[in-house]
Amino acid sequence: MAADIIAIYPGSFDPLTSGHVDIIRRGSHLFGRIIVGVLLNRDKSPLFTVHERVDIAREVFAGYTNVEVDTFDGLLVEYARRKGASAIVRGLRAISDFEYEMQMALMNRHLNPDVETVFMMPAEPYTYVSSRLVKEVVALGGSVHGLVPEIVEARLREKRLARETLRA
Ligand SMILES: Nc1ncnc2c1ncn2[C@@H]1O[C@H](COP(=O)(O)OP(=O)(O)OP(=O)(O)O)[C@@H](O)[C@H]1O
Ligand SMILES: [Mg+2]
Numbered sequence: 001m002a003a004d005i006i007a008i009y010p011g012s013f014d015p016l017t018s019g020h021v022d023i024i025r026r027g028s029h030l031f032g033r034i035i036v037g038v039l040l041n042r043d044k045s046p047l048f049t050v051h052e053r054v055d056i057a058r059e060v061f062a063g064y065t066n067v068e069v070d071t072f073d074g075l076l077v078e079y080a081r082r083k084g085a086s087a088i089v090r091g092l093r094a095i096s097d098f099e100y101e102m103q104m105a106l107m108n109r110h111l112n113p114d115v116e117t118v119f120m121m122p123a124e125p126y127t128y129v130s131s132r133l134v135k136e137v138v139a140l141g142g143s144v145h146g147l148v149p150e151i152v153e154a155r156l157r158e159k160r161l162a163r164e165t166l167r168a
Contacts, residue, residue: 003032007087007118008080010037010072013053014046015152017134019126021060023091024067026120033066035083040073047135047159060149077112088117093127
């Protein structure tokens with residue numbers, strides 16, 4: 001039964017976008033528990049620290065009793081085993097996500113056949129949203145209103161102001 005299943009949704013979430021939120025919400029309806037696993041130390045120069053990313057996700061999902069936010073390092077299937085998770089959730093935006101995601105899913109299955117990867121599609125308005133693009137737009141002074149949770153919009157504004165103050 002899906003309701004008994006613990007799922008892991010891994011990613012860098014630098015920052016959390018409305019696309020991520022959409023996938024986590026869908027996962028929370030489907031699975032007994034969904035663990036948002038923030039990957040440690042992948043990007044050498046992230047915009048938000050792992051600590052900030054975890055805080056943001058915890059705040060956004062404060063009202064969800066079956067959403068947990070955690071960090072992990074090393075092999076994803078090992079982390080899943082430690083957490084008692086039998087599903088990995090990934091989001092698919094477009095065909096361009098497919099090749100990489102298929103390789104990862106099949107490699108993870110090779111490493112641990114007991115963990116199933118489940119793909120979900122976000123609501124259409126989020127199919128073009130990525131953390132990288134959000135950061136690019138913000139750096140160039142564009143608005144990402146609605147494409148990220150409000151708390152992320154506020155934190156992005158703070159970062160921008162801090163940078164401008166440093167430059168002044
Ligand atoms: N807008 C979105 N809709 C659905 N799934 C998404 C969306 N953005 C990211 N995902 C999925 O969420 C998971 C975690 O992705 P990740 O943390 O790399 O986010 P990202 O937005 O792709 O960030 P980056 O631009 O830094 O790669 C992946 O499965 C990714 O495909
Ligand atoms: Mg990505």
